[in-house]
Amino acid sequence: MSHSEAIAPRAQESADLPLVVGxxxxxxxxxxxxxxxxxxxxxxxxxxxxxxxxxxxxVRRERLVNTAGENILDHLxxxxxxxxxxxxxxxxxxxxxxxxxxxxxxxxxxxxxSSEWVKLEVLGDTKxxxxxxVGTLTATEQLVADxxxxxxxxxxxxVIARRLKDLGAASVMPAGSPIGSGQGLLxxxxxxxxxxxxxxxxxxxxxxxxxxxxxxxxxxxxxxxGADGVLLNTAIAHAQDPVRMAGAMRAACLAGRLAFLAxxxxxxxxxxxxxxxxxxxxxxx
Amino acid sequence: xxxxxxxxxxxxxxVTVNGGAExxxxxxxxxxxxxxxxxxxxxxxxxxxxxxxxxxxxxxRHLVGGEQIEIVTFVGGG
Numbered sequence: 141m142s143h144s145e146a147i148a149p150r151a152q153e154s155a156d157l158p159l160v161v162g163x164x165x166x167x168x169x170x171x172x173x174x175x176x177x178x179x180x181x182x183x184x185x186x187x188x189x190x191x192x193x194x195x196x197x198x199v200r201r202e203r204l205v206n207t208a209g210e211n212i213l214d215h216l217x218x219x220x221x222x223x224x225x226x227x228x229x230x231x232x233x234x235x236x237x238x239x240x241x242x243x244x245x246x247x248x249x250x251x252x253x254s255s256e257w258v259k260l261e262v263l264g265d266t267k268x269x270x271x272x273x274v275g276t277l278t279a280t281e282q283l284v285a286d287x288x289x290x291x292x293x294x295x296x297x298x299v300i301a302r303r304l305k306d307l308g309a310a311s312v313m314p315a316g317s318p319i320g321s322g323q324g325l326l327x328x329x330x331x332x333x334x335x336x337x338x339x340x341x342x343x344x345x346x347x348x349x350x351x352x353x354x355x356x357x358x359x360x361x362x363x364x365x366g367a368d369g370v371l372l373n374t375a376i377a378h379a380q381d382p383v384r385m386a387g388a389m390r391a392a393c394l395a396g397r398l399a400f401l402a403x404x405x406x407x408x409x410x411x412x413x414x415x416x417x418x419x420x421x422x423x424x425x
Numbered sequence: 426x427x428x429x430x431x432x433x434x435x436x437x438x439x440v441t442v443n444g445g446a447e448x449x450x451x452x453x454x455x456x457x458x459x460x461x462x463x464x465x466x467x468x469x470x471x472x473x474x475x476x477x478x479x480x481x482x483x484x485x486r487h488l489v490g491g492e493q494i495e496i497v498t499f500v501g502g503g
Contacts, residue, residue: 173501173502173503174501174502174503175500175501175502175503176501176503177501183501196502196503197499197500197501197502198499198500198501198502198503199470199497199498199499199500200497200498200499200500201443201444201495201496201497202443202464202467202469202496202497202498211467211468211498211499212499212500212501213468213498213499223499225499226502226503228502228503238472238475241472241477242470242472242477242495242497243470243499244477245470245471245477245479246468246469246470246497246498246499248479249468249469249470249479249480250468319503320503351503371503372503373502373503374503
């Protein structure tokens with residue numbers, strides 16, 4: 141039995157609807173970034189081990205000094221992975237809209253099935269990489285009007301999250317903690333409120349936690365709370381053994397989703413015995 | 426090579442590509458520029474003065490000099 145088979149859900153466990161976002165049906169609830177890997181070959185192995193079928197990519201200037209350089213697209217099977225362009229590195233709504241349109245054109249030029257979507261980031265500053273909420277709202281409105289399915293990176297603020305959905309975002313993607321920080325889910329209660337607001341009367345509205353994952357239990361925690369998916373990059377790419385961590389993330393995502401669907405027991409202050417009271421030969425003192 | 430409004434004495438024009446000056450013969454199209462830069466057949470998207478130009482319109486887009494051009498591709502990112 142291969143490693144991947146060992147953690148695949150059994151038939152009865154897999155009775156779950158796929159994640160549908162921006163018109164795309166995704167088999168995996170893990171979306172994986174393609175940045176920061178030591179080599180393209182390692183990236184490709186990690187993507188395989190993660191089980192993902194959707195990866196993010198960034199848009200950057202082509203190098204004018206043509207050194208027969210490899211392109212990431214040489215290492216990404218576009219038939220296997222839906223490519224989700226991001227607007228990473230944009231600090232204004234105007235820049236993010238430009239980058240989104242360039243990413244869309246790149247996908248159109250490739251004949252991609254996913255050309256009308258974008259992972260929108262409008263950042264506030266370089267130190268925290270926290271989202272600029274005003275710029276994020278402005279860019280969301282413009283990109284929705286331009287026909288994009290907007291998957292929007294935002295803070296865990298429930299009010300901003302609701303406003304982004306009201307503007308027509310295809311998915312609201314609250315951060316667990318700052319990008320690349322590995323701090324995990326800092327405010328589970330805010331995520332709970334985001335989920336409650338965004339799914340009120342619309343239970344299939346996709347909420348994806350984007351950023352901050354440090355290790356597998358962070359992914360499981362987010363999925364147990366009812367998030368529809370997790371987007372991560374650094375936690376795999378900079379792990380000591382990235383391919384093994386990719387497998388851990390895959391297993392954690394499945395485990396968290398199954399636990400959410402199964403429904404956890406309530407937390408109680410005091411113990412409840414698992415063995416029967418009847419028939420004991422000794423009595424509590 | 427500067428010649429006023431982006432056209433120099435040797436019948437060349439100057440455009441800005443990805444922040445740097447590039448010259449091209451007067452009468453060049455966007456297609457010619459992309460070929461000259463070695464990007465033909467590569468996965469790129471092109472923006473001229475803020476507008477995305479689809480590849481099918483490269484040949485019909487004639488350069489006048491002074492254009493601000495961005496040529497981008499995909500790289501790894503999260």
